[in-house]
């Protein structure tokens with residue numbers, strides 16, 4: 537079961553959750569290696585990734601267009 541947003545950089549939906557040591561967790565795109573913010577719980581790491589994906593998608597539509605044009 538995966539409810540990650542697609543990667544804002546490459547469009548992949550193949551995400552993995554990694555842990556740093558005992559505590560820190562972060563989500564990484566398996567295809568391009570983009571990673572989300574490090575958080576103390578898997579839920580927060582997932583939420584952070586989705587927030588970042590939303591922000592990047594908004595940037596893409598509003599101004600830059602660099603993400604889509606590179607595909």
Ligand SMILES: [Zn+2]
Nearest residue numbers: 543546565568
């Ligand atoms: Zn990616």
